[in-house]
Amino acid sequence: MRRWGVFILLMTFSDLGVAGKCQLPVSLNGLTLLIRVNGMYSPNNVLADMVLEYVFEKKSYQVTILNTKQSRSGIYQYRQLTPMLARFSVLEGSKAKLTVYSNTFVCETDTIGYTIFSQKKNEGVSDIRQNTGVFIIQK
C-alpha cells in the first residue's frame, strides 16, 4: 500500500525530472514551420505527401503548399500544454467558407517531431477527419 503511495506521488511529479528532453517553442510568432503530410492520397487525405510551409506572425499566419505554390492565410491560437506537447488551432477563410482545424505537436528534438491534424470544418461544411505528419521548426 505504501509502495503505491510512493508510486503515485512520483508519477505526479515525474514530468519535472523525466520529461523535457525536447522543448517546443513558447510562441510561434516569427517562426516558420514545415509539415510533410503522411500517408497515401485519398479523399480524406488530399494533401498526402505534400509539404506545407507555415509562416507565423503574432496572431496570423500564411500557409503555402510548396508542391503547388497555393497559399492561404488565417488566424491562429497556439498553446503549449507541456514542454513537449502543444497545439495550434486555426481559422482559415471567412464566414461561410471557414475552415477549422488544429495541429497537435509532439517533439522528438527541439526542431522536429510528429503532428496530428484534426479537421472539424472545411469551407463551412462539417468535415471531420484526421491525418498525421512530420514537422520541422525553422528559427
Place this chain on the structure above:
Amino acid sequence: MNNWVRLLFIALVFFHVEAVSKQCNLPQNLENYTLLFRISGMSYKVSPDAMVFRELSFLKYSFEDKSLVTGKHFKAKYRYQLFTPDVAFIDVYRDEISMVRQYRNVLVCQSDFIGQLIYTPEMNISIPGVSKSQITGKYILRKHKN
C-alpha cells in the same frame, strides 16, 4: 482601442469555434478501458511493431500490453493525463522504483472511440518488439464489460 476590440473579437471567435467543434471527448481516466492501437507505416528496423495491432487493458494504475500478432505481453504502470477534452497522454513506466518512463502515447480523438496517436519512446531504452523512434498510429478505445 481598436487593437483591444480586434483581440476581443478573435478571442470570441476562437471561443465559439472551440465550443462548437468539441465533437469528441476522451475519458477522464482509463480504468476498465481497452485501447487497441496500430502503429502506422512499414515494418523496419526502428519500427518492428509497424502494422501490428496491440491491445492495452487498463486497471486503475497498471495495464497489460499485448501484441495481437505474437501474443507477447507485459504488465506496466501508467499515468494518464487529460489536457483538453480531445488531447491526453499516457506515460508508461518500467517499474515504480526507478520511475523510468518507457514511452509516451499522445492521443487526439476524432470521435469518442477512435483517433490518432503519437508514440514517443524514451531514448536509450530498448523494449523488444517496440519502436525505438517516434511514430504515429491509430487507436480504438473501448470500455471493458465487467
